[in-house]
Amino acid sequence: MHPLAPSDPTRVGPYRLIALLGAGGMGRVYLGLDRRGRPAAVKVVRAEHAYEPAFRARFADELDLARRAQSENVPRVYDADAKAETPWMATEYVMGPSLQHLIETTGPLPEHSAVHLARGVAQALVGLHAGGLTHRDLKPANVMVSPHGARVIDFGIARALVDGHSPEHGKTVGTPGYMAPETGRGEQTGPPADVFALGGVLTWALTGQGPFGAGHPSTVLYRSENLAPELGRVPENLRPLIAACLDKDPARRPTAVQLLQALGGPAPHEPTAARWLPPAPASAVDAIGNAYRARVVFGDRSRRGRGLLTGASVVVALILLGGFGLWALDGPLPREDEDPVAAEPSTEPEPATREVCDPTEHLAPEFTEAAASEPTIPSVSFRVRTSFSHDGSVLAVAGDQGVALWDWENETELALIESLGERSDTRPHFSPNDCLLAWGTEDGALVYSLETGELTTYAEGRDISDTLFSLDGTVLTVADRGFDSEGSVYDIDLESGETLLVYERSSNRRFLARSPDGEHLAGLSGSGSPSVWETEVGRRIFDQLSGERGLGVNLELLGDGELLFPHEDGPFHYDFLEGSGAGWVIEPEFEDEDEEVNGSLTDFVFNPEADRLYAVFMEDPDDEGFAAATLSIWEYSAGDHPAEATSIDPQIEVLPLRFGVHPGGEVVSAIQPDSETILILDADDLRELQRLG
Incomplete structure (x- = not known):
């Protein structure tokens, strides 16, 4: 859940928007409140698609289908306008993470929890199929986990947003690994394809891995069409049922009604997540509701405050509120009993804006005065990270008491930036021109100007596990490992603080790496599993579910599609652009x-x-x-x-x-x-x- 950026709308139809829930190539999803204060997930199509008449027509058709897809386990469609300047749809807001996010952050579910979830999904499919509808893209990312059970989302609108053109143009709707073989072959599909997908979803919930593994989409698709599913980690009593769902022949799969009966019938409406989930996933689900309540309570207050700031306060208002958690004040505003003249900004000229800084010379006095007489590690726990400046002259040593800057060749300590946060296991990063230093903490991403000492906090209050500067130094990419829907990898504009891009399905990423040409970003999860995205649009193009978590960064993008990530037997090499499915340890x-x-x-x-x-x-x-x-x-x-x-x-x-x-x-x-x-x-x-x- 991200604060709205200046470019985001504040109202869509009757809904007042209070937060950004997510973004993709086809649109953005906001948290909105109607006139009665009822929350809704408001999906707004990107402007470039709004000018395509064929897209608008199909959007209207899909909205009609989505309104028909009503059951207890499918979020209701509250309102929509396919004829608006930018088409939008408002649906029931599910206060919980996706199953994809939940399993990635808290691990596989025990059998009773996974079955409870699957009963809810099967119940949704029974209602859809009874109405003559099919989902066509059921997968863990489209199953939301609420305190009460499963909710199936992105039905109907999914076809308008996923395939941008009609099926006649040869586009296949679905996700490899959960897409039925007949769908992959371009054949006519129906309810059996949804049952196949549910078999994959249940496997993911139980094991944290899809039934046909991971890798390049073409490789996973080949496995699903030609190889038996991997069910070795599935509880033995559930294997026959899941295997039946994943049968290559759609005629041999159970119907949704039969599957629901085999799972134990309709899932009861549980009052809380703790009634059917273990403590860790239950807490992750509850965190979404807590974030919503905090946004509703405090979001209105901040908006009212903006209207009171005028005159000399305008600059402060823009810095304090104009971006994603941006806080760039050097100190608090003066008290009423203080001399206002003494609080006015200094008229002394600012240091010249440099294209390149010398990190051995261009250092703020407060940093150099805090330096020790000899290189000293600023940590009592010795959970320490190091990083060289881009000119190679300075070694930054980060610990739980701050970051020390060493002239490593001359064995002297140049500066100390004290007490940057409680975490001492995140890497410090120099900007490409060596003028800034970034560091992730449990309270946001801290960016210091080494010469002026000015601190700017981005994503304030968020648990940031890693940061990376863009190649031109204008954007900071952060790995936000919060357990709520806001936890993801996203780009922040360093000047405005605006969130520019949220990377697709990027939750629970501990470390980041960028390719030498800047075209790809890789992220390593807490369990050691890597993913790769295109940096221009944030699309995820590679995902590997197996890995080994180590003490170091354990992730390298070498360029030309080469990726190194951890395997228990050694570094694992894979070419994600070639996508052959092969790799080497x-x-x-x-x-x-x-x-x-x-x-x-x-x-x-x-x-x-x-x-x-x-x-x-x-x-x-x-x-x-x-x-x-x-x-x-x-x-x-x-x-x-x-x-x-x-x-x-x-x-x-x-x-x-x-x-x-x-x-x-x-x-x-x-x-x-x-x-x-x-x-x-x-x-x-x-x-x-x-x-x-």
């Missing part, structure tokens, strides 16, 4: 054939300038806290493909973790837990060069 090699790697992959990083890949494997600690570990280095481009990378013997006797790569590739930083120091290592073989802190 890069595994350690030993001279002694009997020698084995210790444990599973814990950390890795790629050094493109030195053509080196570094990885750490570690076993679980023993009772005394000791763990065996293996360190590997590869010359990445030495073979015909990544799996043939040449191993190099590491020349280091201690264990390095949480690597940082110098932009010139000449050195690598790492944390040495035993001695609580930062290591500067030679890029070729990780030979120790310096020990700081």
Whole structure:
């Protein structure tokens, strides 16, 4: 749930809009209130589609179908206007996350919860099919989880928004993995296709994985048409029923009525989420309702406040309220008993706007005065991250007491930005011109001007796990890992604070990576699963549900479609642009054939300038806290493909973790837990060069 941007409408039809719920390539969805205060999800079509007569006609047809799709488990259509300048539709607002978001953030559901959910979806399908309708795009993202049970959304309007042209033009409606084989072949589909999709949805709820795995859409589609579903992790007593739903022959699948009966009949209307969900998912569902109530209570108050600000207060109003959680005031407004003249802005000239900053010189006095006499790690927990400036001269060391800036070559501490937030496991990032430093906290994304000391907080109050600057330094991409509907990856304009783009299905992302050309963004979930999006439109083009969560960043976009992400046996290489479905695990090699790697992959990083890949494997600690570990280095481009990378013997006797790569590739930083120091290592073989802190 995002605050409205200045470019968002404040009213659509009879609905007053109070928040942005989401956005996609075809439109935006807002939280609106009617004249009685009843909430609604208001879907507004993008202007460019409003000028297509054929689109408007099909939009009107689909609205008519959507109004017919009324059942207890399908949100009601309250109102719509297909003839408006920008067509819109208002439906019942479901106070809960999508099943996709819920499972990604809290994990698979126990059998009784998943069956309760499936009964609600089956009940919705019974009503749709009885009315002569089919959903055609049932999937976890289109099943909302409310405190009372499942609600099926995006019926009817889905066809107008998903396929932009009529079916005669060869477009297939559906999502690989949940799309029935006959749909993928372009054949006539009906209710059996919805039953097939429900089998996939129930598999996802129980296991966190679709029945035909993940990968490129064409690969998943091939599996669904030709291979048996993967049901090994499904409870044994449910496998026959789900297998029947996923039968390749639609005639052999059960009807929605038969499926509902097999699941136990219509789901009861539960009063609270805690009655049928475990604590973690129940809390995630309740968080949506809490966010709604907070928005309704405080949203009106902020709007009224804007009308009271005039004259000299206009600039303050724009800074304080004009963007997504933007807060750029240096201090509080003066009290009434203070001298107003003393509170006026300084007439001293601001530092010149620089195209490029020198992070060893252009530093605010309050930062340099706080610096220690020698490099000191600003953390008591030693959950520390490091990052080099883009010119390579400064190493930023982030911990729970702030960020220290070190001249690593001369072994001096230049500056200290104190107490940036409680979290100490997010990476600091320099802007491309080295003038700004960004850092994610539990209270928003903090962006400091290194020269002036000015702090701007974006996405204030949100739990931000990672940040990235755009290549031109004008946009900040943040990973918001909140458990409500607002938790996602989105772009924020640094000047206005406006949310520019919300990436499709991007909840629960812990780390971010950008391709060298800036055209793709990758995100790693808390469970180690990567996704890739197109940065221009935010469309998700790759998703892998399996991975290993480690101590480091464990995610690399190398360019030309190459992606490295964690696998327990080693870094996994996949070409998401080629989308062949094949990939390679890069595994350690030993001279002694009997020698084995210790444990599973814990950390890795790629050094493109030195053509080196570094990885750490570690076993679980023993009772005394000791763990065996293996360190590997590869010359990445030495073979015909990544799996043939040449191993190099590491020349280091201690264990390095949480690597940082110098932009010139000449050195690598790492944390040495035993001695609580930062290591500067030679890029070729990780030979120790310096020990700081």
